[in-house]
Amino acid sequence: MRAEPLALKEQIEQSMGLLRRHLDVETATRRLAELNARVEDPTLWNDADAAQKIMRERTQIEDQLGAIARLERDLDDALTLVELGESENDADTEKEGIAQLEALLKDARERQIEALFSGEADGNDTYIEVHSGAGGTESCDWARMLFRMYARWAERKKFKVEVIEETSGDEAGIKSATLLIKGMNAHGWAKTESGVHRLVRISPFDSNARRHTSFASVWVYPVVDDKIDIQVNESDCRIDTYRSSGAGGQHVNTTDSAIRITHIPSGIVVACQAERSQHKNRATAWNMLRARLYEMELKKREAEANAVEASKTDIGWGHQIRSYVLQPYQLVKDLRTGHTSGTPSEVLDGELDDFMQASLAQRVLGGGPEKVEDVE
Numbered sequence: 001m002r003a004e005p006l007a008l009k010e011q012i013e014q015s016m017g018l019l020r021r022h023l024d025v026e027t028a029t030r031r032l033a034e035l036n037a038r039v040e041d042p043t044l045w046n047d048a049d050a051a052q053k054i055m056r057e058r059t060q061i062e063d064q065l066g067a068i069a070r071l072e073r074d075l076d077d078a079l080t081l082v083e084l085g086e087s088e089n090d091a092d093t094e095k096e097g098i099a100q101l102e103a104l105l106k107d108a109r110e111r112q113i114e115a116l117f118s119g120e121a122d123g124n125d126t127y128i129e130v131h132s133g134a135g136g137t138e139s140c141d142w143a144r145m146l147f148r149m150y151a152r153w154a155e156r157k158k159f160k161v162e163v164i165e166e167t168s169g170d171e172a173g174i175k176s177a178t179l180l181i182k183g184m185n186a187h188g189w190a191k192t193e194s195g196v197h198r199l200v201r202i203s204p205f206d207s208n209a210r211r212h213t214s215f216a217s218v219w220v221y222p223v224v225d226d227k228i229d230i231q232v233n234e235s236d237c238r239i240d241t242y243r244s245s246g247a248g249g250q251h252v253n254t255t256d257s258a259i260r261i262t263h264i265p266s267g268i269v270v271a272c273q274a275e276r277s278q279h280k281n282r283a284t285a286w287n288m289l290r291a292r293l294y295e296m297e298l299k300k301r302e303a304e305a306n307a308v309e310a311s312k313t314d315i316g317w318g319h320q321i322r323s324y325v326l327q328p329y330q331l332v333k334d335l336r337t338g339h340t341s342g343t344p345s346e347v348l349d350g351e352l353d354d355f356m357q358a359s360l361a362q363r364v365l366g367g368g369p370e371k372v373e374d375v376e
Helices: 003-023 025-039 048-087 091-115 136-156 186-193 278-301 305-311 344-348 353-365 369-374
Strands: 126-132 160-168 174-182 195-202 211-222 237-242 258-263 268-272 320-325 331-334
Touching: 003 025, 003 048, 003 091, 025 048, 048 091, 091 353, 126 136, 126 186, 136 160, 136 174, 136 186, 136 195, 136 211, 136 344, 160 268, 174 186, 174 268, 186 211, 186 353, 211 278, 237 278, 258 278, 268 278, 320 344, 331 344, 331 353
Parallel strands: 195 320
Antiparallel strands: 126 174, 126 211, 160 174, 195 211, 237 258, 258 268, 320 331
């Protein structure tokens, strides 16, 4: 076998070996059998919370074991295709096999990162908030671009996307917006995106076609369920009602159904306008506030208070985690890991996994993207 497919094969097998060791396939298989037996117990749902916990664990183990089996099967198929192409001197067939190996390597590395998710809320759904910063209309347009980027990223990963709140800019774009991303490990993947994002481009709002720099902040925090006890005193909160300002059909702007809650001790502000019912929006906003407070507590436990405080500072120079340059050259660069992309259009269309993997590897392993392959 030629050097390129052989190297890909070795890298895939290395990642698969690390996945097997991390999961402990034999132990996981026994545990899955135990869970399957419990699922067949007709009394399981007498305790709904316990039943849901069992079902989640079962689904997770099934997914992990199934992924390893699928990687093994697809690796064998791709190698067979490469060998067939080589033996028959068929360049197209060999090329197709190599493309399959490259896709498998990417999938294996994603699975490897997911196997490292160990935070309490890594498996949860997640909220992603986007806020415009320094730069006026240009910044509001940049916030809208980021909002779309995260929605497209979630769709690419087959996650479900819901718009919880959207406040339009005065002339264009958005002042703020909140997405709810639902899917396995949604928070684990997105959690390192919190921070300030910087855009450099020729402004479409400048008649003189000058280059502008704009900033927007992103805040990511997990959805929490009723089993997590977060006490919030209503006396510590200010609740405001207002009319929805985003797109939402003819009902929007006809009633003051949108809810904004300000938690005075922490300064946290959450808002919801997704529903026509003020009652439903209020319930969602309270859930968001509990999630934000829980996320703050998680950060403390993870000894990341300094990083949290840094991400809460002014949305402007000196606090960005990633730069997106569209002019005079094309480059996206993560300032924490050094990971770059020369195709900003693809990144802004949701191609974020490489950036997320690099930052997750740095957080979990204490190193950059090159260390992902060395996980034990």
